[in-house]
Amino acid sequence: MNPAARRRVFLIVLDSVGIAPAPDAAEYGDEGAATLPHTADAVGGLNLPTLQAMGLGNIPELIAGGLPIRGVPPASRPTASYGALCEQSEGKDTITGHWELAGILMRPGFTLFPPGPPSFPEDLVREFERRTGRPTIGNKAASGTEIIQELGEQHMREGAWIIYTSADSVFQIAAHTDIIPLEELYRACEIARELCNPYRVGRVIARPFTGKPGSFVRTEDRRDYAFQPDEPTVLEELTSRNIPVYAVGKIEDIFAHRGITESLHTGNNRDSQDAVLQLAGRVSTGLVFANFIDFDMLYGHRRNPRGYARALEECDPFFARLLPQLQSGDLLMVTADHGNDPTYKGTDHTREIVPLLAYRPDRPAQVLGVRRGFYDVGQTVASWLGIPPLRRGRNLFQN
Secondary structure (H helix, E strand, O other), X not given: OOHHHHOEEEEEEEOOOOOEEOOOHHHHOOOOOOHHHHHHHHOOOOOOHHHHHHOHHHOHHHOOXXXXXXXXXXXXXXXXXXXXXXXXXXXXXXXXXXXXXXXXXXXXXXXXXXXXXXXXXXXXXXXXXXHHOOOEEEEEEOOHHHHHHHHHHHHHHHOOEEEEEOOOOEEEEEEEOOOOOHHHHHHHHHHHHHHHHHHOOOEEEEEEEEOOOOOOEEOOOOEEEEOOOOOOOHHXXXXXXXXXXXXXXXXXXXXXXXXXXXXXXXXXXXXXXXXXXXXXXXXXOEEEEEEEOHHHXXXXXXXXXXXXXXXXXXXXXXXXXXXHHOOOOEEXXXXXXXXXXXXXXXXXXXXXXXXXXXXXOOOOOOEEEEEEOOHHHHHHHHHHOOOOOOOOOOOOOOO
């Protein structure tokens, strides 16, 4: 029997948990951004005993100019291999980061829209209005929480879609659930996805909200409609060989439902963590790929370092529960897809180097260094599960 046939990989993406400015951060307007160290400084230190023991605090010393993570000192004998990843694709968004982790290089990157108003091309907006049967308002770059406060009451009066973009390649559609049913919103996103394909837009995002004027809140019924990858990801390479891939959180949306055997769609960290633990107890082989969204969605974009720190500290016990469930032949990798420094200017993602922890229960820890390309993770998945090498990247444990 192939020794990889009973192996498992758990790939956990802590959404937006960057660790240091990328070498090209200034080109993105993100010079000096460092999500983890700045969050820790803002709250007087983080309490992350499990991640600290794995080696999280050892990573900054590998990075030129890396800042220590207050409260998370280097471990004298880390339990996991540790390093960092430097993105090579153009962009700093969720799709680009996750796709590179799965083996894709995005050059050129996705189309970005101007801040506006208007942000979107007139032909695109007019055809969207015609096919959905509703007018639009907004049509500019905005914070998702702020634009529903600004335009939510008008939306409720007129029944118009609120459309907006950001510094990422996104066409976002907000609608109050009492005015436009979820299924109609999702159908509108499918129409927008089709219309946005010629423009190479990374994501169309459904942004349902509820509440009354002055106190609107977004729900957890968000859905992402991703651009289709131009080449197979490691997920598709696995499933084409009957190796199962289990998607947790918004992974199925990020990969346009391609290369996935089973999806556990969740909308918050707690449910995603429970899903991973459940899978750890019942699956015997394959890839478990999870995104933990709260850091980015609830606290990074809203520039809330205390909330961000609290979410990190609430996440640490999850790893304390997961590690004992791992067995010989398992590999756990913990990383991020980009940064979103909650102490930084603006409300957008930040271009950052991201941390990497790789835990093998029966193997000694190694220093992995700063890797050029997120796709070293995808290559490691391929090697660990016994499929042919991907086009890009090096196995983390290759000498």
